[in-house]
Amino acid sequence: MxxxxxxxxxxxxxxxxxxxxPRADITSDPAALARLRELEDRERSTTAPPSTEPPPxxxxxxxxxxxxxxxxxxxxxxxxxxxxxxxxxxxxxxxAMAAAIALTSAVTAAAVGSLTVDGSSGIAQTDAxxxxxxxxxxxxxxxxxxxxxxxxxADYYGLTVFSGVSQIDSDGNRSDCLIVLNTEEARDxxxxxxxxxxxRFGSCGAGPFPAAVKFIVSASFPxxxxxxxxxxxxxxxxxxxxxxxxxxxxx
Numbered sequence: 001m002x003x004x005x006x007x008x009x010x011x012x013x014x015x016x017x018x019x020x021x022p023r024a025d026i027t028s029d030p031a032a033l034a035r036l037r038e039l040e041d042r043e044r045s046t047t048a049p050p051s052t053e054p055p056p057x058x059x060x061x062x063x064x065x066x067x068x069x070x071x072x073x074x075x076x077x078x079x080x081x082x083x084x085x086x087x088x089x090x091x092x093x094x095x096a097m098a099a100a101i102a103l104t105s106a107v108t109a110a111a112v113g114s115l116t117v118d119g120s121s122g123i124a125q126t127d128a129x130x131x132x133x134x135x136x137x138x139x140x141x142x143x144x145x146x147x148x149x150x151x152x153x154a155d156y157y158g159l160t161v162f163s164g165v166s167q168i169d170s171d172g173n174r175s176d177c178l179i180v181l182n183t184e185e186a187r188d189x190x191x192x193x194x195x196x197x198x199x200r201f202g203s204c205g206a207g208p209f210p211a212a213v214k215f216i217v218s219a220s221f222p223x224x225x226x227x228x229x230x231x232x233x234x235x236x237x238x239x240x241x242x243x244x245x246x247x248x249x250x251x
Contacts, residue, residue, distance in 0.1 A: 158222025
């Protein structure tokens with residue numbers, strides 16, 4: 001036997017589309033339905049290799065169309081996730097891990113920043129100075145401080161610390177500043193500022209960086225201070241809102 005004629009095979013495909021396709025209408029065309037059965041019988045009698053798939057169901061012109069939704073469904077085989085979807089999951093997982101690492105790094109950086117912003121990381125704080133309303137810096141505008149924004153702190157072993165606001169550059173930027181000087185000089189009303197005696201250190205902050213004064217204790221410091229902190233001790237006074245932190249590192 002020979003294979004089905006190509007024209008007949010093409011006609012059979014069209015008739016099957018009318019019989020089994022989503023827009024099946026062959027039940028209303030008896031002639032087409034008869035032709036479909038004839039061509040299907042002819043196809044089965046040819047020498048073409050048998051199909052591994054079961055033959056399509058015969059269509060009965062008198063039968064009512066069957067709703068596929070009413071047919072019992074076979075056990076579904078879970079599909080393998082598409083490559084793109086799997087890749088997307090990998091990317092999402094990688095981003096989540098990166099976010100976790102970034103968050104950990106940010107927390108670490110914040111902790112380190114809070115310790116090193118004043119340059120005293122790892123150095124123990126020995127004292128905290130509180131404001132003393134009775135401490136006066138002297139004449140108005142002394143050392144460039146705005147007298148209305150100047151605060152004095154309690155005497156600290158012969159030294160007095162003042163904080164104030166001053167212009168820090170030629171562009172007119174202003175910032176909090178600290179000055180450390182002998183309590184004796186501070187109490188004389190600033191009359192000796194043209195020829196200062198003993199200790200006088202000052203520094204200003206900038207933006208988020210606080211004002212901090214650093215120095216090494218020498219023989220010129222008041223005796224009470226040298227008794228508390230021996231000569232050669234590194235000292236730092238750091239402005240911290242309403243207090244001044246004192247940090248010390250012995251040689």
